[in-house]
């Protein structure tokens with residue numbers, strides 16, 4: 001205490017002794033020269049929903065020079081980039097990219113989760129305190145209030161005294177709301193229904209700007225209500241499986257999951273706009289809208305850095321429906337490549353080549369359809385939670401006298417009723433262990449951990465490290481299960497994600513543009529490294545919960 005006082009006194013004397021004016025003047029001049037040297041006019045954050053790293057390499061021959069290839073050839077490619085937490089899902093994914101940390105700190109532990117304090121299920125972006133803007137439905141009642149730390153977009157707003165703009169865009173509300181941070185000028189998402197409009201929340205604005213209303217009133221979205229055919233000759237798509245196979249979901253009245261996809265609802269120009277989500281046209285609509293935002297919001301028009309956060313959601317819907325190895329996924333990425341090219345050309349034109357910086361990553365990966373893997377003799381399969389439920393209930397009744405002891409199962413975590421455990425005169429740690437040991441005997445469950453283990457240990461590698469980074473003491477559960485590699489809880493068609501396994505964690509990370517070196521690395525990088533890398537590039541504060549570190553190699 002004494003020492004502290006002395007230090008403070010010394011500092012005060014030092015400050016008083018300094019010729020303040022001179023120091024301030026010199027400092028501001030230095031800062032200015034740093035800013036001019038390093039600050040891009042626009043940062044573009046791109047998250048491709050459900051993009052595995054190997055989609056870059058597998059479809060490489062089909063990409064044009066101006067899209068993915070431009071980022072790889074002229075920018076920096078982090079080839080060994082991973083999510084370092086589970087669950088690997090969209091809400092936590094977008095949040096972790098923009099906050100530079102993991103659910104353990106930012107609090108977004110799933111898309112949906114069980115709020116154990118209030119005994120209700122919550123959605124990561126919903127907020128009944130706000131009204132929808134641009135629709136009379138509830139689809140706009142969103143805010144980032146469940147995210148407990150700042151984002152890179154927030155820090156840029158704070159640094160520029162709110163002069164730098166942030167606009168966030170995605171078909172999915174959570175893909176826009178979370179990247180936009182707490183201080184976004186606007187976040188927009190797609191309300192399909194029978195309108196196909198871009199909407200927002202009263203968290204950001206009272207009404208939609210004119211350019212958004214104009215876009216919604218135009219025929220732009222309606223024009224995508226058309227048949228989905230492959231962009232190139234399907235016979236050149238040698239990097240995916242047969243078009244007609246049993247591992248893909250069917251659309252409406254379709255009898256086979258094959259091109260062209262042209263059901264009545266796909267062609268109807270006046271209704272059923274939700275269907276566009278699971279076609280590559282959803283990404284094209286997102287691109288069209290992002291270009292309108294760029295022009296009408298004058299993003300990157302002056303020297304104060306703006307931020308455009310774009311998330312391409314259709315890749316995820318297509319992956320869930322058709323699976324990693326489908327012709328549909330291949331065509332979706334080939335078309336996304338053309339949309340990226342279109343977008344970058346607009347940035348060149350309105351912001352200026354070399355005046356902006358882009359990063360591109362994903363919010364999670366995905367597993368190949370287990371039924372397909374099994375047919376190829378690869379260990380994989382499905383877990384049947386309904387079957388487990390019956391056996392598990394018997395066990396709970398026998399051991400604890402009641403099934404009420406388990407209040408919820410979500411994101412592969414069991415939540416226990418701590419009051420019942422106390423009334424039974426049991427120790428919580430003991431109850432967690434008894435339940436974990438039982439669950440480990442079930443087919444498809446490979447590993448179990450307890451909340452207590454997450455509390456008391458400090459894991460530094462492997463699956464427990466990944467689980468712990470996703471474990472939030474205030475919000476997470478009591479018993480954590482990890483499914484056997486290759487095993488999912490999902491229908492037998494299409495792909496999914498959410499696990500700590502490498503097929504869900506390995507995703508692209510590309511940097512391109514002002515301040516970025518050309519090159520690549522196979523050294524491991526992690527998703528929370530993205531935000532501090534951008535902070536370091538801009539010379540601004542790191543997001544408040546940052547646990548990642550800047551990737552030094554990327555920066556000039």
Ligand SMILES: [Zn+2]
Pocket residue numbers: 049050089090091093316363364
């Ligand atoms: Zn996702």
